[in-house]
Amino acid sequence: MKIALLGYGKMGKVIERIALERGHEIVLRKSGKDTFEGLEHADVAIDFSIPDAAVSNISTCLDNNIPVISGTTGWLENYDKMVALCQEKNGAFIYGSNFSLGVNIFFQLNDYLAKIMSNIGQYKVAMEEVHHTQKLDAPSGTAITLAKGIIDNSDYSSWALENAKDDEILIDAKRIENVPGTHSVFYNSDVDTIEIKHIAHNREGFALGAVVAAEWIQGKKGVFTMKDVLDLK
Template sequence: MKIALLGYGKMGQVIERIAIERGHEIVLKKDENNTFEGLSNADVAIDFSVPSAAVSNISSCFHANVPVISGTTGWLEDYEEMVQLCTDKKGAFISSSNFSLGVNIFFEINEYLAKIMSKFDSYSVGMEEIHHTQKLDAPSGTAISLAKGIIENSSYNEWTLENATANEIHIETKRIGTVPGTHSVTYNSAVDAIEIKHTAHNREGFALGAVIAAEWIVGKEGVFTMKDVLEL
């Protein structure tokens, strides 16, 4: 499989190594200083760039008839526009806040727990996410996805970084050293607390999941999620 890497930072470099280990070829390594030359030769593109470049990268893929896997966060106000372009161009698209296999299992556990806890109003929910100091967006896309999973399965209707009201989920964000990503969801009451937590040890899990998604999407048409890839 021939892969175009859109964004060649730390994540892009890990993806490159894992893709080559799995027998794939990298035909384009794009950052903000070079062009899309070589994109048309790719079987699939993997975008781990920056929010300001994501829409350009994704739309260029659809115009070149190249399926795209996007792990860039912080641009989702334009997500529906990209979904429409994918449909118009009969393309294939997966955008995820986190491609880690473990995190996507964590998403499922989070939704299941939210359904259970929605029956018990003595508990209030809160979230914490910790990332490295170079992460550009806060809260993380993963934290937002976790909050949405709770909102869709409970009476909560919004998340906030400020002091939360009764129907809001407070997300505490921390930027510490080189932490690759830690997310926790805690249901607290006067008598006890229930916590679920995912801790990434390195970037390998994110990169491997993105490559697996790229392998899965080749030859398909439509807009998919990691639930489709992992059959969750």
């Protein structure tokens, strides 16, 4: 499989190593203002860039009939536009706020716990996410996905980074040097706390998941998620 890497920072380099170990070839390594030269040779593109570049990267792939996997967060106000473009072009697209197998299992656990807790009124939910200081968006895409899972399965309507109302989930976003990603969900009452947590030890899990998604999407058309890739539905 020939892969275009859109974003060649720390994550891009880990993805490259894992892809090569799995027998794939890298035909484009794009950073900053680099051109898309070489994209036409790719079987798939993997986008781990920055929020300001994600829409351009994804659009260019879909316009050129290249399946695209995106793990960039912080651009989701344009997600519906990318879905519409994918459908218009009869393309293939996966966005994931987090490609780690463990995190996607954590998402399922979070949804299930939210359903259980929705009828137990004495608990108030809150979240904490911790990432490295180079992360540009807050809260993380993973935290937003977790919050959406709770909202979809409870009476909560939104989330907030501060001064959360009764129907909002408070997310405490922290930036600490050299933390790959830690996410916690708390259900607090006067008598106890229920907590679920995922701790990433390095970037390997994110990178492997992205490469697995790129392998999975070959020959497919449509808009998918990691639930499809991992058959978690």
